[in-house]
Structure formats: C-alpha cells, structure tokens
Amino acid sequence: MKNLIAAALAATVLAAPALSFAQAEQQPVTRAQVRAELVQLEKAGYRPNLASPYYPDDLQAAEARVAQQNGAAQASAYGASTNGSVQSGTRAPNIKPTYFGQ
Template structure:
C-alpha cells in the first residue's frame, strides 16, 4: 500500500499536462463557423460568387478581417504603440579631394 500511493501520485502528475493539452484543441462549433463566415462576407467575400479567383478572394477578405480585428484590439493605454524604427545621428562623411579627381573610380558618373 505504501508503494501504491507514490506511484498513483506520479501517474497523476504525468497525466495532468496531457489532459489539459488535449482540451485546448477543441473544434469550432457551428455557431463559431457561421460567425466567421458572416464576418468574411461583410469583408467582401462571396462564397457562391466568382469561383475562378477562390484563393485570392478569400485571402483578401481574411486580410481585411484581420486588419479590422487588429484595429479593434489596438492599444488604448495612452502610451502609444511600440516603434520598430531606428534613428541615425552624426554628420555625413566628407569625401576626400583625391577621390573626386580624374583618377577616381567614380569620375564622370
């Protein structure tokens, strides 16, 4: 009995992450699929329309939906969005006089 309890505890600890992971991959319900389809139709996708441009049409509509969702989830904290830009400081390097003469590689260009 003493060796059964630790084995049961170990088995429970090993099975807990597997059970929680399996529950996170739930399929979509019909209502969720219909809501997504309505959202795509509002973005300009017509499921019974032009069949010759199928992948391009739905991808364009999905991009518009993603943009709308991004705007809806925008940062409203008042601090502004993160910037991915860069800046440079300093002055332009002076070109030596010898590099601009007739013996320069860039002469005449």
C-alpha cells in the same frame, strides 16, 4: 553503460515531437463559430456562392480585411503586429540544351 544512456537519450529526443502539441487546448469549432466567421467574411466582401477562378485570392483578401478590422479593435499602445515576408533563392542555372545551335 554509455550505449544505454545514448540509446535512452536518442529515444527521448525522437519521442519529444510526438508528445508535444502546438496548442495546449484544442477545442472543436462549433457551427455557430463557423457561421459567425462566414458572416464576418461576407461583410468584408467575400462571396462564397460566386464561382471565381481567383477563389483563394478572394478568400485571403477578405481574411486580411477581417484581420485588419480585428487588429484595429484590439490595437495596443505598441501598435499592431505585422507579418513579415522573406524571399530567398538562387538564379536558375544557365543550362543550354544538348543540341543547342544545331
């Protein structure tokens, strides 16, 4: 009986992520919404027709400016929310090649 309960519990735990969604309502984005976002990005300084080797950086900078403008418009008494960043890691090991010094 314990094996049956354990198997049912394991199946439930494994099936839960497949049945849960990040957003309750996922509505498709309309063409009008995409065009409005593109116009907003262009007003923030992004040029989609410019062949730039820094494409991702340019787009992210424009999106940050748009988010800042939208955040200023929706500011509350508690202040704007900030995105934190964390960096972690270890030093690269000091490994010398096999034929070091020969």
